[in-house]
Amino acid sequence: MAGLAAGVVVVGGLAGCTGGPDEPSWTPTVWTPEETVEPSPTPTPTPDDPAAIPPERPAAMDTGDTAGAEAFATYFIELFPYVFATGDVDAFRAHSHPECVFCTDVIATAEAQTGAGGHSEGGLIDIQEVTALEIDPGKWWGGSVEMVQAAVVDIDRDGNVVTEVAETAYHVDLAIVRENGIWLMREVSHEEKS
Amino acid sequence: MLTGALVIALAAVAAVAPTPPDAAGAFGGRAQGSTVELNAVTAAGKIAESQAVDPALRTREYTRADLCGTEAGLQMNADCSGYAATASPPECEGLDPVPPVWVRERTSPSDPWQGWSLALGWSCPQDALPVFTITDFRRLPITPSVLTIQPPRDEVFVNMPTIVYTNPAVQTFTTTLLGFPVEVEATPTRFTWDFGDGSEPIVTTSPGHPYPDHDIAYPYPYEGTYTITLTTEFTGRYRLAGATTWLPVVGTATTTTTSPPITAVEHRTHLVDQNCIENPDGPWCDS
Numbered sequence: 001m002a003g004l005a006a007g008v009v010v011v012g013g014l015a016g017c018t019g020g021p022d023e024p025s026w027t028p029t030v031w032t033p034e035e036t037v038e039p040s041p042t043p044t045p046t047p048d049d050p051a052a053i054p055p056e057r058p059a060a061m062d063t064g065d066t067a068g069a070e071a072f073a074t075y076f077i078e079l080f081p082y083v084f085a086t087g088d089v090d091a092f093r094a095h096s097h098p099e100c101v102f103c104t105d106v107i108a109t110a111e112a113q114t115g116a117g118g119h120s121e122g123g124l125i126d127i128q129e130v131t132a133l134e135i136d137p138g139k140w141w142g143g144s145v146e147m148v149q150a151a152v153v154d155i156d157r158d159g160n161v162v163t164e165v166a167e168t169a170y171h172v173d174l175a176i177v178r179e180n181g182i183w184l185m186r187e188v189s190h191e192e193k194s
Numbered sequence: 195m196l197t198g199a200l201v202i203a204l205a206a207v208a209a210v211a212p213t214p215p216d217a218a219g220a221f222g223g224r225a226q227g228s229t230v231e232l233n234a235v236t237a238a239g240k241i242a243e244s245q246a247v248d249p250a251l252r253t254r255e256y257t258r259a260d261l262c263g264t265e266a267g268l269q270m271n272a273d274c275s276g277y278a279a280t281a282s283p284p285e286c287e288g289l290d291p292v293p294p295v296w297v298r299e300r301t302s303p304s305d306p307w308q309g310w311s312l313a314l315g316w317s318c319p320q321d322a323l324p325v326f327t328i329t330d331f332r333r334l335p336i337t338p339s340v341l342t343i344q345p346p347r348d349e350v351f352v353n354m355p356t357i358v359y360t361n362p363a364v365q366t367f368t369t370t371l372l373g374f375p376v377e378v379e380a381t382p383t384r385f386t387w388d389f390g391d392g393s394e395p396i397v398t399t400s401p402g403h404p405y406p407d408h409d410i411a412y413p414y415p416y417e418g419t420y421t422i423t424l425t426t427e428f429t430g431r432y433r434l435a436g437a438t439t440w441l442p443v444v445g446t447a448t449t450t451t452t453s454p455p456i457t458a459v460e461h462r463t464h465l466v467d468q469n470c471i472e473n474p475d476g477p478w479c480d481s
Contacts, residue, residue, distance in 0.1 A: 077221075084219035101227035113218045120219025135237050135313045137254070137299060142233035142314055152219040163217040170221055173229040175236075189229040192222050 049121050051085035064178045069132035069141040072183040073174055077145060080106065081123040081152070087114030095183055102188035117157025123165075124150045132176065140186075143174030146193075169193040234321035237295045237314040251303050256313065258293045286318035287438050319374065319434060326371055326378065326432040328445030334367050336380050338449035339426040343456065344405050352460045355411035358387055359402030360424060360451075368435065375435035380447065384427035387412070390420035391458075414458035422453040 055078035060071035072095070079092045089107050096103030113119065129146040147170050154163040171193055175186040216223025241256040249255075283291035295314040300307045343350075344357035360382075367378040385402070388395040389412045402410040414420065430443035461478060470479035 080221060081219065099227075101225050105225035109218050109224065118218075120217065123217075123219045123221075125221065133312050133314060134297070135233060135295075136240050137297065140233075140236050142229075142237075144315075147221075149221045152217050154217045154219055163220075165217040165220040165223070168220070168222055172221075173233075175229050175232045187227040187229040187232050188224075189226040190222055190224075 049085050051081035051120070051122060051124050054082050054086075054088075054091065055079055057091075061183060064138055064181065066132050066134050066141065068183070069134070069143065069176050069178075070130050073130050073132060073143045073145060073176060074127050076183075076185050077125055077127060077147065077172070081120070081125060081149070083107075083110045084113065084120035084123065084152075084154075087111070087119060095185055097177060097184040097186045100185050100187050103185055113154070118155055118162065120152055120154050122150050123152030126150070132174075139178055141174075141176040141178075143172075143176050145172040145174065146170075147172060230317070231321045233314060234292075234317045235324065237317075238322040238324070240297075240313075241295065253301070253303060254297065254299045255307070256295055256297050257310075258295055260293045283316045284318055286320065289319050289434065289436055292317045292319055292322070320437050320439070323374055323376075323434050323441075324371055326376060326430075326441070326443055328443060328447070330369075330371065331378070331380070331428075331430045331443045331445065332447045334369070334378060334380065334447070336365055336428055336447055336449055338451045339382060339385070339401075339424055341422065341424045341451045341453050342404070343422060343453055344408070347456075348454065349457050349459055350414065352417055352458050353413050353415065355408070355413050356389070356422075356456070356458075357402070357405055357408040357411045358422060358424070359404055359408065359410065360385065360426070362401035365428075371432075376432050377435050378430055378432045378443075379440075380428040380430050382426045383429045383446075385410075386425040386427075388423040388425070389414070390422055391416065391418060395425075417458055417460050419455050419457045421455050424451045424453075425449070426451070 055075055058071040058075055060067050061075060062068065076092070076095055079095075083089050083092050083106060087110055089110050092103070092110075093107055096107065098104075126148045127145060128148065130143065131145075132141040132143045134141050149168050149170065151167050152165050153161045156162050169192070170190045172188060172190045174188055177184050177186045237256075241258075244252060244254050244256050283293075285291075294312055294316055296310040297313040298307050298310045339360040339362075342359050344359075350356045362382050364382075365380045367380070369376055369378060382401065383399065385398050385400070386395050387398070387402075387410060391414060393412070396410060396412065398410055400409055402408065426449050428447045428449070430447065431440040432443060433440045464477040466473075466476055468476060470476055473479065
């Protein structure tokens with residue numbers, strides 16, 4: 001039940017930010033967990049954060065062609081805010097190549113954040129354009145993505161906002177590989193667009 | 195190319211205001227690898243691989259051509275509205291950008307080719323520059339350091355400093371790396387002086403200096419004939435000929451230089467009543 005208790009604190013802290021400095025407008029006693037609820041193995045995110053909903057794995061990813069590579073690129077990037085909202089790195093890790101610098105950093109950062117009881121909120125990614133070019137047919141694609149990440153905040157274990165980043169547009173370059181029928185992100189690099 | 199531009203941009207921002215800490219959940223705050231280079235190197239490798247196959251037997255073919263291959267007279271079936279095909283050539287530090295890469299395949303050598311498809315957009319030659327490895331570096335004809343000994347004789351005195359130094363000049367080479375012309379520099383950075391009498395070698399980053407500014411010297415404690423061995427460690431960097439950015443070579447190369455034998459002699463004090471002119475056969479009179 002420790003995870004659920006942490007959830008209470010998080011929500012309470014947030015409400016405190018919007019209400020008066022001395023009187024939180026929201027009291028934890030209103031919220032009563034059902035007895036049958038299983039405690040989550042990862043910190044419980046704010047329930048209504050859309051970033052905490054896992055992105056849907058596109059069916060197009062089942063084929064090892066350029067359309068599949070583009071579908072995978074979209075799915076992998078959409079996993080990013082989910083990872084930081086929930087601390088659940090499993091799907092992201094399953095599609096990360098071991099030599100991928102970006103992927104390793106994401107997993108390490110998310111695990112450190114989760115380990116400290118924190119999480120992120122918001123930061124949903126809107127993919128405006130995704131293009132993949134097949135460099136080594138069936139094996140290696142270069143990807144190019146234009147995307148906008150919504151404003152994102154990091155929240156610590158006490159529910160305080162630690163860092164805030166405003167909405168940002170990026171150009172992203174991807175190196176995508178397909179090994180034994182599995183899509184792997186080989187590398188990601190990004191440039192902020194002005 | 196892109197990374198360099200990004201670093202400059204970040205440096206400019208940092209000079210104006212302190213950079214706020216990146217949020218964990220911000221996409222731009224995460225470390226990143228050399229994606230553009232990885233893709234360019236992969237394409238270059240695949241081109242080389244396919245060109246090694248007899249054209250009649252190839253089932254895959256690559257070519258480099260500008261927009262949809264019209265300039266090269268090729269009939270590209272690809273959609274020319276793709277982002278990379280229409281993107282303008284990048285700025286490549288004064289080098290000529292490399293046209294897009296196209297690929298086509300056929301099921302077997304007797305089947306007709308399928309249409310060309312774009313495999314890589316415009317890139318810079320330095321993006322696909324293969325790594326100049328330590329093996330490549332060690333294959334360079336690096337000239338061993340010249341070892342100078344003072345006093346400049348084949349005989350030195352026991353318990354008196356024998357001075358050693360070398361010339362730390364940077365050596366430059368022009369070579370090719372998988373067909374790319376590259377410039378390589380070898381800089382001596384570490385020197386190991388073995389005086390050959392079983393004493394522990396002296397390791398320095400200084401190349402030493404001649405008398406009276408000498409900083410590396412060794413007084414032989416015993417008489418004997420010794421050779422001095424200088425082992426020089428070189429670090430390297432390389433760049434595409436004409437490019438401005440140097441890339442480090444990971445690892446070092448070494449050269450060794452051995453001096454001709456030198457003899458350490460003991461000169462004992464003698465009380466004499468005649469000088470060497472008066473008595474040329476006296477102690478320490480060279481006859």
